[in-house]
Amino acid sequence: MKVTLHIWRQSKASSKADFAQDGSMVRYELDHVSPDMSFLEMLDVLNEQLVHQGQEPVAFDHDCREGICGACGVVIDGVPHGPERGTTTCQLHMRHFTDGAEIHVEPWRAAAFPVVKDLVVDRSAFDRIVQAGAFISVDTGAAQDANAVPVAKADAERAFDAATCIGCGACVAACKNASAMLFVGAKISHFVHLPQGRVEREQRAKKLVAAMDHEGFGNCTNQYECEAVCPKEIPVRVIAEMNREFVRARIREEPAAKSVGGHG
Amino acid sequence: MKWLFDFWRSSVGGKVTMAITGVLLFGFVVAHLLGNLQLLSGPEALNAYAHFLQSKPGLLWLARIGLLAVFGLHVATGIRLARANRAARPVPYAMEDTVQATFASRSMVFSGLTLLVFVIYHLLHFTFGVTNPGDFARKAMGAGGHDVHAMVTASFSVPAIAIAYAAFQLVLFLHLSHGIQSLAQTLGLHHARYTPSIKVLSVVLAALVAGGNMLLSFSVLTGIVRVAS
Amino acid sequence: MKLDARIPAGPIQGKWDARRFELKLVNPANKRRYKVLVVGSGLAGASAAASLAELGYQVECFCFQDSPRRAHSIAAQGGINAAKNYRNDGDSIWRLFYDTVKGGDFRAREANVYRLAQLSVNIIDQAVASGVPFAREYGGLLDNRSFGGAQVSRTFYARGQTGQQLLLGAYAGLSRQIGLGTVKMFSRTEMLDVVLVDGHAKGIVVRDLVTGEVRSHAGDAVVLATGGYGNVFYLSTNAKGCNVTATWRAYKRGAGFANPCYTQIHPTCIPQSGDHQSKLTLMSESLRNDGRVWVPKQQGDKRRAAEIPEHERDYYLERKYPSFGNLAPRDIASRAAMQVCDEGRGIGDTGLGVYLDFRDSIARLGKDAIAARYGNLFHMYAKITAEDPYSRPMRIFPAVHYTMGGLWVDYDLQSTIPGLFVLGEANFSDHGANRLGASALMQGLADGYFVIPYTIGGYLAGQKAGAVEVDRPEFQTVAAGVADMTRKLLSIQGKRTVDDFHKALGRIMWSKCGMARNQAGLEQALREIPALREEFWRDVKVLGSAATLNQSLEKAGRVADFLEFGELMCRDALERRESCGGHFREEWQDDGEARRDDENFCNVAVWEHAGPEQPPRRHTEPLEFENVHLAVRSYK
Ligand SMILES: Cc1cc2nc3c(=O)[nH]c(=O)nc-3n(C[C@H](O)[C@H](O)[C@H](O)COP(=O)(O)OP(=O)(O)OC[C@H]3O[C@@H](n4cnc5c(N)ncnc54)[C@H](O)[C@@H]3O)c2cc1C
Ligand code: HEM
C-alpha cells in the first residue's frame, strides 16, 4: 500500500521557558508499505528512504517494540498512539490504515513535555513525580516473608490494573488540558490497594499532587479522553481515587504536618 | 486559612472547589425553580412565596451573600483552572481529534461564562429592575409591594425576553449535563456499576431543571399563565 | 590474564556466609565519601544503585533510554523463580540449584548457582515489600506456575508482565534515592568507554545523547549492568537499543569476555512476517504450561489447523520427552522445532513455524481461566498477527532471546579489571550454556540487591576514597578517543545505511552461528564478518551532527561494536568443539541430542583482547562439580 505522511519536523529543542518553534509539518510520500508492518516499521522504511536521499531521518522514541517499555508514542491524526484502542504506537499495524491514506504524525504536546527533536519529547517530568513519592519506603533487606501479609485477590487485581501503566504519556497528550492525572492516579491507586503501600498513603497523595502541579500539567475536568487512548486501558476510576486520597490526606493532616506536601 | 488557600490552589483542591460550589449552585437552581413553579399555580401562590422570602430579611440576605460567595468562588476557580489548562498546552495540534470526550465536557468554560452573562442580565432584569423598569414597577404596585407574579408575567409576555430566557436554559442544560456527573467523579464517587447510571442521571436532572425553566419562560406566551391585569 | 574465581572454601551451603564474613567492611561514616558509577538501570542496575545508595555510598546511575524505568527488563513476561516451596511440592534451595546447574548443561560455576538459589527467596520478599503485585490466590497468598526445565511449581508471576512489575519495584526504590539526592541519575546517556587508572576501573566516558556532549565521570568503582548482546543477530526478542557496546569497550580495556558463543534461542516467538521486520516478539514460555506444541505428521500439509484430525498431528515434544513434554528446556524445544521444520513439516506460508495449541486446555479449564492466565499475551498475539489464539492455535518459531555469555566475573562479580563489577545479563556467571526460564530476573535482582552491596565493600575498603578526579590525563585520552570515533562515523558519508549493515551481520550470525553451528560455516563467517566490517568503515552513511540527538549515530556506534564482537562469538563457537546447551555443534550430536565433551570442555572460555587486528587470546577456567555430578542431561 501507499501512504502520504505529514510529520512534525523540529531540529531545535524547545524548553519549558521557550516554546518558540522552528518546526513544521513536512509531507512525505511512501510506497511499498506492507499491511503487516507496525507503524514504527513504516517509519523505519521512511527513514531508510530519507537517508538514501541525503535527508536526516525522523527522530522518534522507541525501544521494546512490543508495547511494554512506554518509550514510543506519537499523535496519529489527532489521537495519541493512533486509532486502535489499548494499543501502543509500536503495536499499531498498518493494516488499520487504508491504501493511499493521509496520516498526520505529531509529538506529544504539553508544556511539561518539551519537544527534544522531531517526534521525541522530554518526559522526565514523570520521573520527577515518581521521585516525589511513588514508592514504598523500604530498604533492601528489611522485608519480611512475602506471605506474611495476605492480600485479598481483589485488592491485588485493582493494584495491578493501575500498576500496568507504562509511563508513555499518552494520557497527557490526549487530555485537552494536558493533565497528568491518569498517570498520577495510577501511581496512587497502585499503592493504596496494597497493605504495604497504605502505610504512606497520605504523604504520597500530597507529595505526588504537589509534584504534578509543580511540573505544569493541566487540571482534569473529567473529559475521559485519557482513558480512551491509554494503551493499558487504565480506567479514570484511578483519578477519582486520587481525588479521594488527596482530600482525605488534607483533611486528616495535623497542623504540625503543614510543611508536608511541598514539591517533591 | 493558609491551609484552605493551599488546598484551593492545588489542582485537585481546585477541582473539588468547583465540585462543591457546583453542588450548591445546582441546589440553588433547583430550589429556585421549585419556588418559581408557583407561577403556574396563580398570583397568590407565587407572591406568597416571594412575600415569605421578604418577611425574613436576615435569612434572605444571608442566603444572598452565601450564594454570591459560592457563585464568585465557582467562577473564580473555574477561570483560574481554565487559564492554567491553556498554559499547559502552549502549542496546539495541527490535527485535532476527540475520541470520547463529550461536547458538553469540552465547553464547560464557554457554557459557564454564558451562564455568568445570563445571571447578570437576570439580576438586572428582576432584582434591580434595570432592563425592564416598567415590569419592575408593577412588582411594587400590587400584592403589598411583592407582586412578583405581575412582574414576571409582564416580562414573559414579551416574546424576545421569553426566547432569550429559554435560550439561556439550553446553556444551563449543557453545563449541568456534564457538571453533575463530573462533580461525582471529582468527589471520588466512581464505581464500575453505578457510574454509568450517574452519567444518565446527570443528563436527566439537567434536562428537568432547564426544561422547568423553559416551561416558565414560555408559560405566558403559551397561555398557561395569564398576564395579571 | 589470570582467572582467580576466588570461590570461598568449605561446604557449598556455607560459602556465601563465609565470604560475607571474610569481606572487609567500609565504616558507615566513610561510605558517603566513596562514589560508585552504576551503568544500567535494569533489574540489576536499578536494584544495585538503590541498594548501594541506601548503604550510604554516593551513586551515579546511567541509562540510554529517556527514563530508567524503560530498561529492557521491563519486557520480561513469564515470571521469576524462587525456592520458596510455598507449594509444598518438594522444592528446595538444593533443587533449584540442581535444576539450574543441569539446565545450564553443566557449564556454570556451582558456587555461584548455589548462592543464587539461596538468595532467590529474599528477592520475592523484597519485591512484595516494594509493592510488586504478584499474582495471588483467593486466600491472599502468592500464586505460582511451572516453567520449563523444572518439575516443581516455583515461578512467581505478575500476569504476563513480571518484568515490568519487578522493574517498577526496583525503579521505585531507585527513584526514592534519586529524590533523596543519594543517586544522581543520567538518562539518555550512553557509556562509551571505561577509564583505568593504575589498572583499576576509576571512571567512564559517556555521551549525552541529547546535547552530544562527551563527558567523563570519575568514581571509586564501576558497575556494569548493561544487559545482553542478542541484537548481534539484528532480529531478536531484545529491545532495539540492547547492545554490546559497554561490555565490548570494557573488554577492549582488558576485561575478559566469557563464553560469547552461548546464546539462547527461545522456542516460543511469533514467526517473522516479512523482511521489514525490526524485531521478534516473544510469547512467554509460561504458555507451554497449557499449550500443546504440534505439527502435521505428513510433510507439506497445508490444511488449516482445524482441518487436521487428531491422529494426523505430531505432538513431538510430548512424544520425544515424555516426562517434561511441552515443558522441555528452551534449547531442546527450539532445536526440536527447527528439526520438524527442516523435515518440511513446518506450518504457515514460510513453513517456518509450529503450532502452540490451547484447544484442549480451553476445553478443560474454560476460556476464562485461560484468559485470566494469559489474557494479555493472547491480546498481544492477536494484535501482531490479526489471528485469534482462542479459536485457532498460535504459530510460533524459535528466536534469539538471551545471551548466557558475558564479561567474566569472579565469585564477587568483579571482572578481570579490578574495580569493574558486572551484574545481570551482562556477566556470564550463573546460567552456563543454557538459561532456564524465569531465572534471569532472579539473577539480575540477586546480583543487584544482595551480592554487590557486600562484595563492592570488600573492594572499596582497600581503596582511598575519591582518589581520582576527571582532570587526570587518562580521562582526556579516553574521551578524545570516543570523540574521534564519533567524528569518524559522521565523516564517512558512504552509501549504505547502518541498519543495512546490521541486517547483513544478522544474516551471517543467524545462519552460521545460530541454532546449529558447524566448522565450515563458522570459518566462513570468520571471513565474511571482517570483510563486512571493513566495508562498514568505508561505506556507511550516517547523517546529522554529533551535537544533537542523533539516533543513526547511536546505532552506528553499536553496530560498529557488534561487527567486532560477532567475530569473537564465531571464534568462541569454533573453538568449543562440543555441543552443550544453547551451543549446538552439528559435529557433536546423537541424532539431534547435544553431545558434551567433558574431557576437554568442562570449562569457561575467557577471551582476552590482544590489541587491534590481533587475534584474541583464549584462556580457560576449569569447572569442578563436587555437588552435582556430571551427567548426560536428559529430559526424556
Ligand atoms: C522478551 C523477553 C522476555 C523475557 N522474559 C523473562 C522471564 O520471563 N523471566 C526471566 O527470568 N527473564 C526473562 N527475560 C530475560 C531478562 O528479562 C533479562 O535477561 C534481564 O531483565 C536483564 O536485566 P539486566 O538488568 O541485566 O539488563 P537490562 O534490563 O537489559 O538493562 C540494561 C540497562 O543498561 C543500560 N545500558 C545498556 N547499554 C548501555 C550503555 N552503553 N550506556 C549506558 N547504559 C546502557 C540500559 O539503558 C538499561 O538500563 C526476558 C527477556 C526478553 C527479551
Ligand atoms: C448557576 C450557574 C452554575 C451552575 C449551577 C454550575 C454548576 C456546575 C457544576 C455542577 C459543575 C461540575 C463541577 C465538577 O466538575 O466537579 C460545574 C463545573 C464548572 N463550572 Fe459551573 N456552574 C454554574 C455557573 C458557572 C459559571 C458562571 C462559570 C464561569 C466560569 C462556570 C464554570 C464552570 C467550569 C469551568 C466548570 C468545569 C470544572 C470541572 O468540570 O471540573 N460555572 N459547574
Ligand code: HEM
Ligand atoms: C425562567 C426561569 C427563571 C425565573 C422565572 C426566575 C425568576 C426570578 C425572579 C422573579 C427573581 C427575583 C426575585 C425577587 O427579587 O423578588 C429571581 C432572582 C434570581 N434568580 Fe432567577 N429565575 C429564573 C431562572 C434563574 C436561573 C437559571 C438562575 C441561575 C443560573 C437564576 C438566578 C437567580 C438569582 C441569582 C437571583 C437573585 C436572588 C436574590 O436576589 O436573592 N434564576 N429569579
Ligand code: SF4
Ligand atoms: S496512564 Fe496510560 S496513557 Fe498515561 S502514561 Fe500510563 S500507560 Fe500511558
Ligand code: F3S
Ligand atoms: S482527559 Fe483530561 S480532563 Fe481528566 S479525565 Fe482525562 S485527565
Ligand code: FES
Ligand atoms: S517501543 Fe516500547 S512500548 Fe512501544
